[in-house]
Amino acid sequence: MKIEPLGVGLVYIPGLEPLFESPDGAVQVLELEPQVLWRYFPNKDQPYENQLEFLKRLQALPQAKTIHGVGFPVGGSRIPDPRHIPPLSEAIQTLDGAWASEHLVFNEAVDAQGNSVQTGFFLPPLATPAGVEAACRTIAAVSGKLPVPFAVETPTNYLKPIPGEMSDGQFTKAVVEAADCGILLDLHNIWSNERNGRQTVEAFLSEIPLERVYEIHLAGGLKYGDYWLDAHSGDIPPPVIEWARRLIPHLPNLGALVYEILPAYLPRFGLDGVRQAVDQMHDLWSCRRATQESDSPFKKAKPKVLVTDNGLTPEVWERKLSAQILFPSEYEGEDELSRQLADDPAVLLIRELNRKFRLSAVISNLRMSIRLLMLSLDEASFDRLVADYCFSRTPDRFAVNEAHHFAGYIRKLDLEIPYLYELLNYEITAMDVIADGQARSVPFTTDPQTLLETLGRGELPIDLPTADYEAEITPPEERVFETQNLIH
Amino acid sequence: MEYPTAIALDKDALRSNVVRVTIPAKAMFDLKKMQKITESVLDQLGCSNCHSGHDIRFDIERQFIVDEKLKIHSQMELMRR
Incomplete structure (x- = not known):
């Protein structure tokens, strides 16, 4: 499969529009994570829905487009919900995506009672021949239905190696060759894995088929306890840049270099920081060679001998x-x-990160209710409440569902916190208004404007005048790039 | 059998005392004091876009609350003096 060289790009997040619109053309590729923009309607036959008008506006931007899945990974034995394929294909076609990719991990399993559970976190697949077979079946179930070439992303793995497993490089090679697909090589992930005690970058690169690398992801991370996290938090670490510089001349089929940052880190890193990363990537892109050397320049580690079948499926x-x-x-x-x-x-570590992901998903929708809870409870009580919630219910990949579940949990507790339940009702209803664009009304026992402004200042609402209010919740105006909302 | 009149009258009477206001689904009250937050409704309801790293949205919120509690506490201390 020959991949067209597209150049240097960014994963789209709100706030990066000035760089995509910059007349200097420095950003040549826009990578979209379509599931981030999906509306989720669990009761419909087709529960996942693109925001087509927004996709069309992205399509009108001058960059080449690639599509990167983030919700339905292909590394495990569970075939992802097939209903995600039509909207994924629709996004690929609307944006005229050059190729699509997904993560070589799993985020769904079957529990001991036979129920399907979502893990809320990308978890590493079983790296054995049986794991290779399972991943290949899953990849085929997705890639075979997409209209473009497909690649799998090399993941972070914070776990210690288990007896009998293949090295990360051996596993990646076995999967992509058997599935006949490409590699989205996340160099920051591979470097993080080495820092966290797994295979070295050198050994990993010596084992994978370099001609299958369609794309490289670059990102920043951070130290967290004893671990280096794949946090997408800003600067690309210099050793990752150096590995890219060594590697790129040996990639005959490289289509794009793409930088990733999470929206929450963008305000502190700034557009200038992202622009600097783009410049670094242009420097790296210039390392490509017209003719590639056939031999891998990376030293192979002593081959890892599989202990025998470790008996795991x-x-x-x-x-x-x-x-x-x-x-x-x-x-x-x-x-x-x-x-x-x-x-x-x-x-x-994963339990803690998972809890923060879930709570962050809730906060993105129920910020004021959470704030009222945090102002009303001491820190230990709030943390206990969150921990109890997390153990009472498995995660959900959609923030809207996680917020609904949390609201349901809080309602059952029947807490005696003034305004909590009317605030919760307002924020849950606001989610519905955002989802379908239809205005709705909710009651308040005090002036909602004063209540929200008090909480906005980080103050506990006390002794607000009581009166019957009916607040009409109006939908947000359609977002346009020129008016994107960056609060300073 | 229906009792529409009395109930409707009560409701109407009640409604006449209700103050009607309009508030946006995406209220920005909470963001005015928080520094440099990129806010978007686009990624609010969909899948989170990274699931193997560190989501700091909760940490940002907690820090805000801690700072505000400290500020209020120190203001009360000043008033006592």
């Missing part, structure tokens, strides 16, 4: 790992693998 691995993350008290010490996972400090 991908389904068991996925169930036990997700159980350790989601239901730790039920599974500790049950068997050898569960014991090993329970002893791995990365499991604690």
Whole structure:
């Protein structure tokens, strides 16, 4: 499969529009994560819906487009919900995407009772021949239905290696060759894996088929306890830049270099920081060679000998790992693998990061209710409430669902916090208004403007005058690039 | 059998005392004091766009609350003096 060289680009997030619109043309590729923009209607036959008008506006931008999936990874044994394929294809076609990619991880498993659960976090697949077969089946179920070439992204893995597993490079090679697909090589992930005690970057690069690398992701991360996190938080670490410089001349099929940053980090990193990353990538892009050397320049590590079949199936691995993350008290010490996972400090790390992801998803929709809770409860009580919620319910990949579940949990607690439930009602209703654009009304027992402004100042609303209010919640105006809302 | 009149009258009477206001679904009250927050409704309801790193939106909110609590506490201390 020959991939067209597109150049240097950015994953689209709100706030980067000035760089995509800049007349200097420095950003040549716009990579879209379509699921981030999907509306989710769980009761419809087709629950996932693109915001087509917005996609068309992105399409009108001058960059070449690529599509990067973030919600339905292909590394596990569970075939992702097939209903995500039509809107994914629609996004690819609307944007005229050159290729599509997804992560070589899993985020769904079947629990001990046979129920499907979402993990809320990208978890590494079982790196054995059985894991390779499972991943290939899953990749085929998705890539075979898409109208463009497909690549899988090399993930971060915070876990310690388990006995009998392949190296990360061997696993990647086996999967992409058997599935006949490309590699989206996230160099920051591979470097993070080395820093966190897994395979070295050198060994990983020596094992993967370099001709299958369609795209490279570059990003920044941060130190968190004993780990280096794939945080997408700003500057690309210099060693990652150096690895890219060594690698790129040996990639005959490289289509794009793409930088990633999470929206929450953009305000502090700034557009200038992102622009600097674009310039760094242009420097790297210029390292490509017209003719490639056939031999890999990377030294192979001593081949890892598989201990024999470790007896695990991908389904068991996925169930036990997700159980350790989601239901730790039920599974500790049950068997050898569960014991090993329970002893791995990365499991604690993932639980904590997962809790923050879930709470952040809730905050993005129920900010004022959460603020009122945090102002009313002491920190330990609030943390206990959140922990109890997380153990009471498995995560959901859609923020709207996570917010609904949290609101339901809080309602059952029947807390005696003034204004909490009317505020919750307002924010939950506002989510519906944003989703379908239809105005709705909710009651308040005080002036909602005063209530919201008080909380906006970070103050507890006390002794506000009581009166019956009916607030009409109006939908947001359609977003246009020129008026994007960056608060300074 | 219906009792529409009395109920409707009560409701109408009640409604006449209700203050009607309009507020946006995407209220910005909470963001006026928070520094440099990019806000968008586009990615509010969909999938989160990174699931193997560190989402700091909760940390930002907690820091805001801690700062405001400290500020209010120090203001009260000043008033006591």
